[in-house]
Amino acid sequence: MSLACPQCTLENPLDVTHCVCCTSALPPDDRIRTLLNQVHSLASELHDARAIIASLSAAHRHVSPPVPRTPPTTVVNVNAQSLRRMGYRSLDAWLAASPHHKYVGRGMAARDGKPAMPGSVWGNPFKIGRAGTRDDVVQRYRDYITEKITRGDVDLSDVRGKVLGCWCKPEGCHGDVLAELADAHTE
Known part of the structure; x- marks a missing residue:
């Protein structure tokens, strides 16, 4: 994902605060909105992944809990x-x-x-x-x-x-x- 400069419309990486082309300040609220959109997209993907896992048969889902290990004496x-x-x-x-x-x-x-x-x-x-x-x-x-x-x-x-x-x-x-x-x- 990238963020478009409001002056020259160049797509900039999200980790910069100024346009790499014209050095215009990138609006912080647009950056925040873009990051929030990414978070929402990831949350949706996580929800889909959980639905897939839930649909697996019980035989495929069974995982033994880890056995606690005593540290060596x-x-x-x-x-x-x-x-x-x-x-x-x-x-x-x-x-x-x-x-x-x-x-x-x-x-x-x-x-x-x-x-x-x-x-x-x-x-x-x-x-x-x-x-x-x-x-x-x-x-x-x-x-x-x-x-x-x-x-x-x-x-x-x-x-x-x-x-x-x-x-x-x-x-x-x-x-x-x-x-x-x-x-x-x-x-």
């Missing part, structure tokens, strides 16, 4: 430096920022005027050194948490799709085990 380090890089001042601020943030570490004793942090039901009870190497304690945790899941003591839907916070990332971490199990077991 991830694990992040929640030490002070990592939290600051992510834009949080503290573990409490990180937890308060989203219901999808979940602490999965052990409890922490009160210190430096800060209150104690309760441990998570998902925390790893096996400590490096006393219970073996990092790989050993992660494997022991896998066996331990799998048994708790099987008994029904814990529910993976509690961590599925969440951002899990622990202290050992990016090294081997029980959070990785939780993320893997949560994403593998759908309800």
Whole structure:
């Protein structure tokens, strides 16, 4: 569509305010009217398209609704430096920022005027050194948490799709085990 110049009658594109030939100002109300005509034309085409879709048989129209996808479960380090890089001042601020943030570490004793942090039901009870190497304690945790899941003591839907916070990332971490199990077991 174009708009005719009132002085030289040259057809101008709709996106210009002055005639490309004689530089006369194009009347804005004519431009608005032309745009409105385009809108009405498109509305009519949309109405026709809806009528065609409505006339299709039910068998051709059936489309399954999209299945909502749970985002993958991830694990992040929640030490002070990592939290600051992510834009949080503290573990409490990180937890308060989203219901999808979940602490999965052990409890922490009160210190430096800060209150104690309760441990998570998902925390790893096996400590490096006393219970073996990092790989050993992660494997022991896998066996331990799998048994708790099987008994029904814990529910993976509690961590599925969440951002899990622990202290050992990016090294081997029980959070990785939780993320893997949560994403593998759908309800």
